[in-house]
Amino acid sequence: MPQVRLTPGRVLALALVAFVCITTLTLASRNAGAQQPPGQAEAASPGKAVYDKHCVECHGSTGKGDGPAAMMMVPHPRDFTSGRYKIRSTETGSIPTDDDLLRSVRQGLYGSAMPAWEPILSDADIRAVVHYIKKLSPRFADEQPQPVTASSPVAATPESVTRGAAVYGKLECGKCHGNNGRGTGATATSFEDEWGYPLRAADLSEPWTFHGGPTPADVFMRFRAGISGTPMPSYQGAATDAEMWDLANYVGSMRRKPVWEMNAGEVAAFYKQQEADALANPVRRGEYLVNVLACPACHSPADSEKRMLPGMRLAGGLRMHLEPFGTYTTGNLTSDKETGLGNWTDDEIKRVITKGTLRDGTRLLPFPMDWPAFSTMKESDINAIVAYLRTVPPVRNKVPRPARTPLPAYIWGKFRMLILGEDIPSYFDGGNAGIAGGTQK
Amino acid sequence: MKRFLKWAAAIVAVVALVGFLAFLYNIPPFFLTPPEEFGADMAKAAPPVDTIADPAQRAIAARGRQIVMNTGCLGCHATNGSQGPDLTKYLAGGGVKIFSKHGTFVSRNLTPDPETGLARRTDEEVKRVLRSGTFPDGHVVSYTTMPWGNFSNWTEEDRHAVVVYLRNLPAVKHRIPDPSFEPADLPPDALEGIFGLKDYGIN
Numbered sequence A: 001m002p003q004v005r006l007t008p009g010r011v012l013a014l015a016l017v018a019f020v021c022i023t024t025l026t027l028a029s030r031n032a033g034a035q036q037p038p039g040q041a042e043a044a045s046p047g048k049a050v051y052d053k054h055c056v057e058c059h060g061s062t063g064k065g066d067g068p069a070a071m072m073m074v075p076h077p078r079d080f081t082s083g084r085y086k087i088r089s090t091e092t093g094s095i096p097t098d099d100d101l102l103r104s105v106r107q108g109l110y111g112s113a114m115p116a117w118e119p120i121l122s123d124a125d126i127r128a129v130v131h132y133i134k135k136l137s138p139r140f141a142d143e144q145p146q147p148v149t150a151s152s153p154v155a156a157t158p159e160s161v162t163r164g165a166a167v168y169g170k171l172e173c174g175k176c177h178g179n180n181g182r183g184t185g186a187t188a189t190s191f192e193d194e195w196g197y198p199l200r201a202a203d204l205s206e207p208w209t210f211h212g213g214p215t216p217a218d219v220f221m222r223f224r225a226g227i228s229g230t231p232m233p234s235y236q237g238a239a240t241d242a243e244m245w246d247l248a249n250y251v252g253s254m255r256r257k258p259v260w261e262m263n264a265g266e267v268a269a270f271y272k273q274q275e276a277d278a279l280a281n282p283v284r285r286g287e288y289l290v291n292v293l294a295c296p297a298c299h300s301p302a303d304s305e306k307r308m309l310p311g312m313r314l315a316g317g318l319r320m321h322l323e324p325f326g327t328y329t330t331g332n333l334t335s336d337k338e339t340g341l342g343n344w345t346d347d348e349i350k351r352v353i354t355k356g357t358l359r360d361g362t363r364l365l366p367f368p369m370d371w372p373a374f375s376t377m378k379e380s381d382i383n384a385i386v387a388y389l390r391t392v393p394p395v396r397n398k399v400p401r402p403a404r405t406p407l408p409a410y411i412w413g414k415f416r417m418l419i420l421g422e423d424i425p426s427y428f429d430g431g432n433a434g435i436a437g438g439t440q441k
Numbered sequence B: 001m002k003r004f005l006k007w008a009a010a011i012v013a014v015v016a017l018v019g020f021l022a023f024l025y026n027i028p029p030f031f032l033t034p035p036e037e038f039g040a041d042m043a044k045a046a047p048p049v050d051t052i053a054d055p056a057q058r059a060i061a062a063r064g065r066q067i068v069m070n071t072g073c074l075g076c077h078a079t080n081g082s083q084g085p086d087l088t089k090y091l092a093g094g095g096v097k098i099f100s101k102h103g104t105f106v107s108r109n110l111t112p113d114p115e116t117g118l119a120r121r122t123d124e125e126v127k128r129v130l131r132s133g134t135f136p137d138g139h140v141v142s143y144t145t146m147p148w149g150n151f152s153n154w155t156e157e158d159r160h161a162v163v164v165y166l167r168n169l170p171a172v173k174h175r176i177p178d179p180s181f182e183p184a185d186l187p188p189d190a191l192e193g194i195f196g197l198k199d200y201g202i203n
Helices: A008-030 A046-054 A068-072 A098-107 A123-134 A158-170 A216-225 A241-253 A264-280 A282-292 A346-355 A379-391 A407-419 B002-026 B035-045 B055-071 B123-132 B156-167
Strands: A319-322 A326-329 A426-429 B097-100 B103-106 B190-195
Touching (some): A098 A123, A158 A241, A216 A241, A264 A282, A264 B055, A346 B035, B123 B156
Antiparallel strands (some): A319 A326, A319 A426, A426 B190, B097 B190
């Protein structure tokens, strides 16, 4: 091997060449992309076109109620393929009438993510989409709806309300809805519907959350027809129509003021009461926060249609390529001792949430996990989140540790972004990047 | 002597190069800033509600402020300046551009600016986006672009508080490009791509 003399120029040149080579190589290896598959084939019917544009995000492309946004919703969006509907004016077990379906689309379902489409879609579009969703279940072709024949309303007099209170006791409504109707009955903490999705007993003092509508006629119809797929039965036979009207009037009398109708004193008292409730039941408060803070959106892996993989809620494994920082996979937040938070102390969990620091001291970026924002939460709320995470059933899913980009590529990426001003996107991937239950994805 | 100068120049150049690389390595100084400072910045950035005259509205807006701050709306709806998010333009949008098979979307201006912000929308329209991801034109935003499937579980009263707070933010004029519904190219496994760092607003 001939001897190479180390001159200053050569050292400098070598350093530069090495820098450029390594960076271009690492860069080139990243840029191999593929094209999207071609778009949808034909537009079948006008109803399908409306459905595909406005409904799939919740109800899913096949109508099974499994769209990407559906996964965290309470209540869960309707599975149209079952032909079973909660909000009906028909006998138990019957399919709904066209008017029932049209009404739900037009007015939306209060207390759920289903908006009123009347101000957005034309009447023809609404009729077309109802026609389309009926075709998603064979029941509508095979069966005829059996509308209930209800007696005429009973006026909401004080006497009717008093009689309704007695009916409330007789039918044991308090078992689920609580004796005061506030939805905290003995068995009310957690319900599931027939599809296994979580469900809450309605808080009867909040008619603006009644899915089927707030009027006495709406409420009467829920008693009379029942709510399919939920623990709420039809009371046909157990009570007379007149008694159910009294009960509807009694429920109407339970209405409390919503916050937008309150004066300053009432608002203060209301928030104070909420805080006391949160302290009394931190798990429930924590569940609320984990859901609305969108923790499961990233801490659950998704399929290629962006739908959460079944059974993997909060089990982590969503892989993110954060340019130029590295590849970060979301953590397993379930109580699994080995791969989740089961062996973490409360303080270790709180440190990640509020300081973005893992228990081995690894610092996280201030995004996409927004721990700087979470650090502004009240102490009691952070405690509630920890209390709730403790109750999440264990799911085994071993998630890889954050992998920083190799140094030259990292620096080159920074150079492109900060000096050249280039746009370099970050990506998140479909599939589970963790090792679930001991088997690879 | 000449040799010495050459070496000195080379060393200076190498040191400068290494220094430059070290600078690139640590900018922005995410890992050098104490974690507590990030949170303090967040709390400072959210405009206070003391100026709201009506005490009931003030209390509701305070609740909304707490929710907006905790939820990290700023993570996407910030306006980036040359030094990262410009905290004086709280929630004026443009901070991220997200693209997927659904199209390309820039985070919107949530301040009550009459031309470019939420003053153009009714309370019910704003609530409908937060509850149903549905815009007045009927377009439904992808759940992964904005996690509204989670925000739909806010109680209606918490959602109301969020809107009251947004209505009381200082208005910032910052026009955001309209969404494009052309499907964007993505790497094979990717569900969605995100640009950050710059201001993707128009003016």
